[in-house]
Amino acid sequence: MVYNFVKKYIYGFLFDVADLICPPNCLACQKPLDRVHKKHLFCDLCCEKMIVSLWEYCPRCGAIGFLMPGGHSNKDGCFECWQQTFQFSGVTILGKYSELLRLVILRMKHDRDGIISSNMARLFMSVREQELRHGTPDLVVPIPMHFVRRFFRGVNNPIFFAKEIGTELKIPVCLNFLHRTRYTEPQFNLKPNHRFNNVRGAFAFVGRKELLAGKHVLLVDDIMTTGATCNEAARVLREAGAASVRIAVYGRTMKEEKP
Ligand SMILES: [Zn+2]
Ligand SMILES: [Zn+2]
Incomplete structure (x- = not known):
């Protein structure tokens, strides 16, 4: 414990010195970041470009621009x-899956250390924490990736996202509750009405049911399109005993946009 404490502060000091000698730049626009942002990879302007206001999207499906009276x-x-x-x-979404947010999410898929993903998760929490707490989640579950896709990509971003949320909300992160039972064709290759069939039976609950019984689950993924994948995972969790499932994603695609 003492070792971890010393390590944390020595590392912090070394990073501060490095920032002074060579100030970090915004990952998107390359403008120098001030010291307030040293824990972020993006400047204020770029963050604003990625975030939609809470009042712009539907809290039921995350779609942007179709709100009713x-x-x-x-x-x-x-x-x-x-x-x-x-x-x-x-x-709960961070923003529209287009332009800068799309580029960041695509880059995240090849970020093996999860630095971008963890950073984006902190950005998400800085603007959506209240919204997430409102749902009183008891635990966080990331959408699992099929092992074939994980083998080729080497990165499973929802895990970094889930860990950051779990740390901030001080709730358990359950990495082994859901399992992908089969490989599914990427959803963007399919017509919207075929997407729900494509993921039917694609998940299995493999955790301990007594840990899930009556719990409010926060299910996290990086992108949501029609919601078919999240819907199927939520169905499995609810059948296994979850009281409710809410979704948190970085980007919401609109109709036929290709992830
Ligand atoms: Zn910037
Ligand atoms: Zn809606």
Whole structure:
């Protein structure tokens, strides 16, 4: 414990010295970051470009720009989702999956150390913590990646995302609750109405049911399109005993955008 304490402060001191000698730049626009941002990779302007206001997206499905009268607080959802039934009770997003946020998420997929992903998770928490706490989650579960895809990519971003949320909210992160039972074709190759069938039966609950029983779960992923993948994972968790499942994602794609 003493070793960890000393290590933390020595590392912190060395990073401070390094920042003074060579100030870090914003990963997106390359402008120098001030010392306030030393724990972030992006400047204020670039952060703003990636974030949508809480009032711009549907809290039921995460879609941006289809709000009905009553806006964000309309419990029926938006014009995109009001006729749909979901296994999850709500969605929290950081922003629209386009332009800068899209580039960052794509870069994240090859960031083996998870530095970008952890940083984005901290950005997410800095603007959405209250929203997440409102759902009173008991535990965090990342959407699992099939081992074939993980082998080729080597990075599973939802794990970094889940760990950061778990640390901030001080709730357990359950990495082994869900398992991908089969390889699924990427959702963007399919028509919207085929996406729900594509992921049907793609997950299994492999954790201890007594740890899930009656719990409110926060399910995290990096991108959400139609919600088919999250919906299937939420169905499995609820069948295994979860009281409710809410979703948190960085980016919400709109219709036919290719991840
Ligand atoms: Zn910038
Ligand atoms: Zn909606």
